[in-house]
Amino acid sequence: xxxxxxxxxxxxxxxxxxxxWEENPVFVMLLGMCPVLAVSNSAINALAMGxxxxxxxxxxxSLVSLLRHFIPKQVRIAxxxxxxxTFVTMVDYAIQAISLDLYNALGAFIQLIVVNCMILGRAxxxxxxxxLGVTIINGLxxxxxxxxxxxxxxxxxxxxxxxxxxxxxxxGENFQPWVVMILPPGGFFVLGAWLLIxxxxxxxxxxxxxxxxxxxxxx
Amino acid sequence: MTADSVTFIFLNxxxxxxxxxxxxxxxxxxxxxxxxRETAWSMGxxxxxxMLVSSICAYGINWLLxxxxxxxxxxxxxxxxxxxxxxxxxxxxxxxSPGLFRALGIFLPLITTNCAILGVALFQxxxxxxxxxxxxxxxxxxxxxxxxxxxxxxxxxxxxLAKVPSVSQGAAMTMMLAGLLSxxxxxxxxxxxxxx
Numbered sequence: 001x002x003x004x005x006x007x008x009x010x011x012x013x014x015x016x017x018x019x020x021w022e023e024n025p026v027f028v029m030l031l032g033m034c035p036v037l038a039v040s041n042s043a044i045n046a047l048a049m050g051x052x053x054x055x056x057x058x059x060x061x062s063l064v065s066l067l068r069h070f071i072p073k074q075v076r077i078a079x080x081x082x083x084x085x086t087f088v089t090m091v092d093y094a095i096q097a098i099s100l101d102l103y104n105a106l107g108a109f110i111q112l113i114v115v116n117c118m119i120l121g122r123a124x125x126x127x128x129x130x131x132l133g134v135t136i137i138n139g140l141x142x143x144x145x146x147x148x149x150x151x152x153x154x155x156x157x158x159x160x161x162x163x164x165x166x167x168x169x170x171x172g173e174n175f176q177p178w179v180v181m182i183l184p185p186g187g188f189f190v191l192g193a194w195l196l197i198x199x200x201x202x203x204x205x206x207x208x209x210x211x212x213x214x215x216x217x218x219x
Numbered sequence: 220m221t222a223d224s225v226t227f228i229f230l231n232x233x234x235x236x237x238x239x240x241x242x243x244x245x246x247x248x249x250x251x252x253x254x255x256r257e258t259a260w261s262m263g264x265x266x267x268x269x270m271l272v273s274s275i276c277a278y279g280i281n282w283l284l285x286x287x288x289x290x291x292x293x294x295x296x297x298x299x300x301x302x303x304x305x306x307x308x309x310x311x312x313x314x315x316s317p318g319l320f321r322a323l324g325i326f327l328p329l330i331t332t333n334c335a336i337l338g339v340a341l342f343q344x345x346x347x348x349x350x351x352x353x354x355x356x357x358x359x360x361x362x363x364x365x366x367x368x369x370x371x372x373x374x375x376x377x378x379x380l381a382k383v384p385s386v387s388q389g390a391a392m393t394m395m396l397a398g399l400l401s402x403x404x405x406x407x408x409x410x411x412x413x414x415x
Contacts, residue, residue, distance in 0.1 A: 030250070030390055034334045038243035078302060081331075085295040093291070108341045111294055115332040117247055184241050185401040192394030200386045 015134055019141030025118045026149035027198045032118035035109050036150055037187040043166050045105050046154025047147065052091050052110060054143025057119050058136060060084045061127035065135040068128050080123045081114070088114045118146065149194075156190050157181045225355040228348070232359030235408060238335050239367040240401040245335030249368060250393055251326055258322050259372035263365030265308050265323070267358070269330055270339050272304040273297070274357030277340035278350055297340045298331075305331045335364055370400060 025031045032053075039049045060083050064071075071079050092110050096103045103110070113119070122142060127135045158164060161181030163171045180186050238244045245266075252262045280296050309327055313320045320327070330336065339360050343353045374396055383392055 031247075033246040033250070034243050037246060077331075078299075081298050081302065082295060085298050089291055089294050092294070108338060108345065111341055112244075112334045112337060114294060114298055115334045115337050117329070117332050120332055180402070183405065184243065185398045185405065187243065188394050188398030188401055192391050192398060195391040195394060196387055199389070199391055203386055 015137045016141040016144075019138060019143070019145040020148065021145070023142070024145040024149060025142055026146060027194060029118075031121055032116045032146065033191075035112065035116060036146075036153060037184075037191060039106055039109050040150055040153035040157055040187060040190075041182040042105075042158045042162070043151060043154040045102075046150040048095070048102055049106060049109065050143070050147025050150040052095065053113055053116060053119070053146055054140070056084060056087045056091055056113050057122060057143050057146075058139040059087045060119060061123055061135050061139045062132060064123045064127040065130060065132050071128075076128065077120075077124070080120055080128075084119055084123070085114050118142070152194060153187070153190050157186055161186060223352065225351060228352055229355045229359035229362075232356050233363035233366065234404070237363045237367055237404050237407075238338065238360045239364055240397070240404045242338070244338040245333050245364055248326055248329065248333055249364075249371065249397075250390070251329075252323070253368055253371040253393075254375055256369065256372045256376060258319075259368045260365075261319050262323060262326065263361070263368050265312070265327065266330060266333065266335070266364050267361030269301070269304045269308055270336055270357045270361040270364075271354070272307070273301045273336055274339050274343060274353050276300040276304070277343065278353050281344050293344070297337060301336055301340070302331045335360065367400070371397065374400070 019025070023029060026033070026036050035049055035053070040046045060080070063083050064080060067079075088111060091113070095106070095110060122139065126138060130138070155165060158166075159170060160178045161183075163169060163175040163177050181190065232238065236242055239246065239249050248262060248266070253259050277297055277300060280300065281293065284290050284293055284296065305328065308330070309320075312323075312327070339357050343356050348356055371393075375393065378392065378396070387395075
């Protein structure tokens with residue numbers, strides 16, 4: 001793609017922004033869908049889940065990056081999983097201590113961060129090859145992208161399905177909530193709609209790029 | 220039929236609270252392997268087997284952990300057990316049907332990170348099921364996963380013949396289909412409340 005900066009690993013703004021847009025884990029790479037669909041029925045749950053996942057992602061990838069010369073190739077996946085599971089256990093107990101309501105709302109999905117393929121994928125594809133600084137920045141970017149995706153689902157579903165945002169009612173008494181949106185099918189529908197918007201946007205941009213590209217070849 | 224009878228637990232996990240369509244567990248293989256019916260079927264069988272093995276092991280491990288009062292190691296132990304169970308299935312399949320092994324490809328080792336399997340182990344622990352109940356629960360979850368996967372594979376094979384706008388091809392269309400399936404499964408929701 002023209003104008004794309006080279007990927008020598010210096011810490012640039014792009015290291016962070018890539019995770020937010022170009023390599024967005026949910027909308028572009030379709031990773032870690034289960035928590036995205038399951039806990040996005042309200043904005044506050046989505047935000048908490050996003051932050052917890054970001055913490056686990058950054059912490060475990062930093063450790064993987066620090067230990068990358070010591071982990072034998074054959075057992076690397078098992079090692080990554082154990083590292084991730086350790087941090088997830090920490091988050092699990094921390095959330096339980098901070099807010100029991102939130103813990104009950106998120107249910108088993110905090111513990112299920114362990115099997116979020118996004119985190120293992122980053123450890124395998126990125127953290128095991130790059131130094132600490134770049135890994136942290138990139139992890140923060142991916143985490144922000146994940147949180148953004150969760151929030152964009154959570155807000156839409158909460159506004160349509162419950163008529164409120166972060167628990168604050170938006171519409172008057174007469175609002176008839178669109179209940180299916182906070183039920184399981186709503187998750188699939190809203191995510192499908194977001195993916196449609198993303199695909200449409202990408203197609204539009206490619207169309208525009210190729211339209212601009214033709215006269216350049218003629219010159 | 221009471222809430223903790225074996226039949227109820229089986230039906231509840233398989234249909235009423237279907238793991239894929241109502242609880243959003245195991246979405247990755249659900250989207251990844253559901254393009255063809257044959258691979259969907261064998262993936263379903265592999266998942267049922269791994270679920271059963273890991274559920275039995277998880278029951279034993281939980282008993283041990285409680286004995287020594289080190290429950291905070293639960294998550295790490297469970298994931299290690301699941302990883303070994305997947306390795307077992309992988310080796311068996313490689314030996315007895317190499318064709319299927321190639322067809323499933325990367326998704327076979329990825330069963331390890333299938334949240335449905337860890338989900339079964341975690342839910343049976345938090346709901347304090349007995350041994351028999353755990354087995355019924357894991358079988359029900361596996362059957363439910365296979366049902367969802369087969370339905371989706373059938374729908375997607377039909378969809379290949381249909382003309383859809385190029386923008387909505389791929390993931391977006393699959394999501395909408397899954398939403399419709401999930402809506403259909405909501406119809407079973409009354410089944411649980413009536414008897415429970």
